[in-house]
Amino acid sequence: xxxxxxxxxPLWEVFIQANPGISHKHVGNVHAADxxxxxxxxxxVYTRRSEGISIxxxxxxxxxxxxxxxxxxxxxxxxxxxxxxxTFYKIPEGVKHL
Amino acid sequence: MTExxxxxxxxxxxxxxxxxxxxxxxxxxxxxxxxxxxxALINIALDFxxxxxxxxxxxxxxxGNNRSEDDLAYVRNERQFRNLLITEQxxxxxxxxxxxxxxxxxxxxxxxxxxxxxxxxxxSGIAEKSLKEISYHLRHSSQWILRxxxxxxxxxNRTQNALDNLWRFTHEFFEMDExxxxxxxxxxxxxxxxxKSKWMDKVSEIFExxxxxxxxxxxxxTGSRQGKHTEHLGYLLxxxxxxxxxxxxxxx
Numbered sequence: 001x002x003x004x005x006x007x008x009x010p011l012w013e014v015f016i017q018a019n020p021g022i023s024h025k026h027v028g029n030v031h032a033a034d035x036x037x038x039x040x041x042x043x044x045v046y047t048r049r050s051e052g053i054s055i056x057x058x059x060x061x062x063x064x065x066x067x068x069x070x071x072x073x074x075x076x077x078x079x080x081x082x083x084x085x086x087t088f089y090k091i092p093e094g095v096k097h098l
Numbered sequence: 099m100t101e102x103x104x105x106x107x108x109x110x111x112x113x114x115x116x117x118x119x120x121x122x123x124x125x126x127x128x129x130x131x132x133x134x135x136x137x138a139l140i141n142i143a144l145d146f147x148x149x150x151x152x153x154x155x156x157x158x159x160x161x162g163n164n165r166s167e168d169d170l171a172y173v174r175n176e177r178q179f180r181n182l183l184i185t186e187q188x189x190x191x192x193x194x195x196x197x198x199x200x201x202x203x204x205x206x207x208x209x210x211x212x213x214x215x216x217x218x219x220x221x222s223g224i225a226e227k228s229l230k231e232i233s234y235h236l237r238h239s240s241q242w243i244l245r246x247x248x249x250x251x252x253x254x255n256r257t258q259n260a261l262d263n264l265w266r267f268t269h270e271f272f273e274m275d276e277x278x279x280x281x282x283x284x285x286x287x288x289x290x291x292x293x294k295s296k297w298m299d300k301v302s303e304i305f306e307x308x309x310x311x312x313x314x315x316x317x318x319x320t321g322s323r324q325g326k327h328t329e330h331l332g333y334l335l336x337x338x339x340x341x342x343x344x345x346x347x348x349x350x
Contacts, residue, residue, distance in 0.1 A: 030134050041134035
């Protein structure tokens with residue numbers, strides 16, 4: 001997402017899945033005229049060195065974001081409620097990517 | 099001509115086309131129409147140069163004359179190059195670059211598909227590795243042919259002009275001489291008449307979808323198999339070979 005005037009093609013956010021079973025991770029963005037070109041450009045910019053096995057692209061203007069003013073009410077109240085954190089469980093052996 | 103001579107010549111043809119087109123594409127570095135496309139083209143240029151390294155290395159090995167792939171790339175003259183004429187044509191506007199690329203990618207796709215069955219294991223190995231890259235190159239250039247051909251009036255006209263200008267270099271793709279026949283017989287090389295019909299189907303299909311018309315004029319340029327090039331190759335080599343010619347054997 002950008003606030004400066006962009007005279008190029010529309011912006012797309014790029015998500016790459018590195019391995020089977022784990023979630024797609026945001027890696028950056030590309031310009032492209034449509035979804036197909038966005039996937040191709042993402043492939044060229046972000047996956048040339050075996051970084052991934054799957055690509056998602058999403059038009060940047062379709063992403064809604066929380067505003068910085070909401071930071072306090074959104075995120076701080078949970079700090080003093082440790083029982084909300086799943087840290088009291090043991091992670092079974094052999095489980096990856098948790 | 100011995101089979102060794104023929105194999106050396108055959109590797110030069112494949113390797114030189116790859117090297118010269120790779121060099122042409124590299125001229126776009128920093129000048130692409132948009133950042134992402136600049137990166138895509140230069141990735142493709144690197145694939146071509148990488149493929150030429152493997153092929154020229156094998157050519158040097160077959161020749162057995164103590165030359166390296168660098169000697170073949172940097173210390174041969176224009177008349178000793180065997181690249182197809184289309185690969186040395188200037189970049190022109192983006193439509194010209196894309197039409198040149200599409201015609202050659204479609205040809206490479208069917209040629210290298212056949213080469214994976216070559217009885218020469220080095221050639222079939224290189225072909226196997228290259229084919230993955232070529233499938234992607236073809237996808238990239240076909241997409242652009244469709245966008246430009248079926249795009250605005252200006253993009254359509256520029257692409258049609260490029261096709262009118264470059265079509266005359268395509269007949270040469272499928273010419274066969276003594277080298278080809280000898281190696282086809284021993285199962286090493288590809289019978290290009292098989293490649294031709296598949297190539298023709300593919301390019302006709304894409305051009306039709308892109309609302310472009312294949313020119314009907316019958317004049318065709320030829321000569322690369324004898325080292326007879328268009329005027330553009332000399333200038334390209336002057337630039338490509340300059341450093342090595344000025345400082346022979348230098349390392350960096």
